[in-house]
Each structure stands twice: as structure tokens, then as C-alpha cells.
Amino acid sequence: MKRKEFLKTFGWLIALPYLLFAGLMVRKHRQVSSARIIRLKTPNADGIYFYDDVIMIQKDQKLKLFSSKCTHLGCRINKIENGQLVCPCHGSSFGENGEVISGPATTALTELTYKFDPEKKELITEV
Ligand code: FES
Incomplete structure (x- = not known):
């Protein structure tokens, strides 16, 4: 050959x-x-704030960001019932630290890291 x-x-x-x-x-x-970079205004008061892909929880001047994507099958978590974050699809509920309170989800919400931009008073995170 x-x-x-x-x-x-x-x-x-x-x-x-x-x-x-x-x-x-x-x-x-x-x-x-x-991955997308998202900029969010810092809240003026304690509370739970829903954005498209992010849930922001401020309590006692401590701030946490979570992905709003449910860890069961990925629906967007967008409501609170009895102080718990509730997925509208199959009813999983999560606590203020993202922990599972009731299923079918078995995994905590994904906590997002963020940086603070003091000039614009914004949080910068990635989802
Ligand atoms: S997708 Fe959230 S409970 Fe099923």
C-alpha cells in the first residue's frame, strides 16, 4: 500500500x-x-426578594443569594408561604438558608456568591 x-x-x-x-x-x-452576570440593587429593608434567576434574602442585615432554580426539576421558585420558599411545580419548600423543608426536592438551593459594587450599591453575581 x-x-x-x-x-x-x-x-x-x-x-x-x-x-x-x-x-x-x-x-x-x-x-x-x-454563565450570566447579574447586577442587583441592594435592598433597603429585610425581606425576601424574587428576581428572574435569583432569590435574595436579607435578614438582620445579613444577605444571601440563591439560585431560584428548584433542585427537584428546575422550576423557578417564586413564592413564599408561611415564611418558606415554595416551588410552584411540585410543592417543594425551602427555608431561609436554602435547606429543604419538604420534598420532593432533596437538595438545598444553590447559594450564589456575590461581590458588592460600593459605587453603584449593587450586588454582582453569576448564574
Ligand atoms: S420542580 Fe420544584 S418541586 Fe418539582
């Missing part, structure tokens, strides 16, 4: 691992870069 025929026949087999690796890198990059 001549060199040209060999490359034509087995070239894809040689290139395949490199193509798979390149594909995985592109996919990983897309996952990393899909």
Missing part, C-alpha cells in the same frame, strides 16, 4: 481522537461561558 493510499484509508482513524478532544474542549468552553 502506498503512503497516499494509507493516509486516505487510515487518516480518519488517526485524526479521530484529536477531533473528539477538540469537540470536548469547545463544549466545555461553551458551558463555562454560558
